[in-house]
Amino acid sequence: MQPxxxxxxxxxxxxxxxxxGALALCVAAWGAFAPIRTGTREELFxxxxxxxxKRMAGDAVEILPDTIRLTLGINDVLLxxxxxxxxxxxxxxxxxPGQSFRLPFARASTYVxxxxxxxSGQMRIIVDPxxxxxxxxxxxxxxxxxxx
Numbered sequence: 001m002q003p004x005x006x007x008x009x010x011x012x013x014x015x016x017x018x019x020x021g022a023l024a025l026c027v028a029a030w031g032a033f034a035p036i037r038t039g040t041r042e043e044l045f046x047x048x049x050x051x052x053x054k055r056m057a058g059d060a061v062e063i064l065p066d067t068i069r070l071t072l073g074i075n076d077v078l079l080x081x082x083x084x085x086x087x088x089x090x091x092x093x094x095x096x097p098g099q100s101f102r103l104p105f106a107r108a109s110t111y112v113x114x115x116x117x118x119x120s121g122q123m124r125i126i127v128d129p130x131x132x133x134x135x136x137x138x139x140x141x142x143x144x145x146x147x148x
Contacts (some may be wrong), residue, residue, distance in 0.1 A: 028138060032134035032135065032137055032138040034137075036074055036131065036137060036140070036141075038074055038075060040075075041073075041074065041075055041076055041077050042075070042077045042078075042079040042102070043068065043070055043075045043077065043078055043079065044079045044081065045064050045068070045078070045079070045080055045081070046063075046080075046081045046082075046083055047063055047064070047080070047081070047082045047083055047084050047088055047095075047117045048063060048083050048084065049083045049084055049085060050084065050085070051063055051084045051117060052084050052085065052086040052088075053085070055119070060119065061119070062118075062119070063117060064115070064117050064118060064123060066118065066120065066122075066123065066124060067123075067124045067125070067126060068123065068124070068125045068126070069125075069126045069128065069147075070105060070125060070126070070127045070128070071127070071128045071129075071130065071131070071140065072105065072106075072107075072108055072127060072128065072129055072130045073130040074130065074131075074140075076104060076105045076106075076127060077102055077103065077104045077105070078102070078103045078104075078105070078125065079100060079101070079102050079103075080095060080100065080101045080103075081099075081100045081101075082095040082096065082097055082098065082099055082100070082101075083097075083098070084097060084117075085097055088115075088116050088117050089114060089115070089116045090103075090113055090114070090115050090116075090117075090123070091103075091113040091114060091115075105125075105127045107127070108127050108128055108129040109127055110124065110125070110126050110127075111124070111125045111126075111127070112124050112125075113125065128140075
């Protein structure tokens with residue numbers, strides 16, 4: 001006697017439950033072993049026009065992040081563009097209206113700069129070493145994906 005079709009136990013082909021794991025493994029392997037390529041090594045941040053006026057009016061203006069994270073060999077040049085009507089100070093540099101300031105980094109470290117575009121008056125830049133091994137490349141890619 002045959003069991004009723006609704007009570008028959010269904011078996012799932014192993015490929016059905018193994019495919020998502022295999023796909024995840026392939027994606028992780030690509031993330032770990034594929035070289036990291038970028039179009040430019042510059043990380044651009046702009047100070048928009050009217051920032052100083054808004055701050056003087058008492059507005060809490062947060063235009064730049066308090067901490068910027070860069071990676072040697074990938075995006076290790078900070079590019080600040082002053083679109084405001086007044087000069088801005090970044091570290092020892094006075095960036096005039098309409099000017100840009102490029103700051104390349106050659107060593108992994110944490111840097112703290114004076115910055116008039118921040119209400120705190122400071123900006124921290126963390127420069128990470130180049131992700132040279134597969135695990136470092138995978139964690140770098142995951143961190144970049146989550147930062148977006």
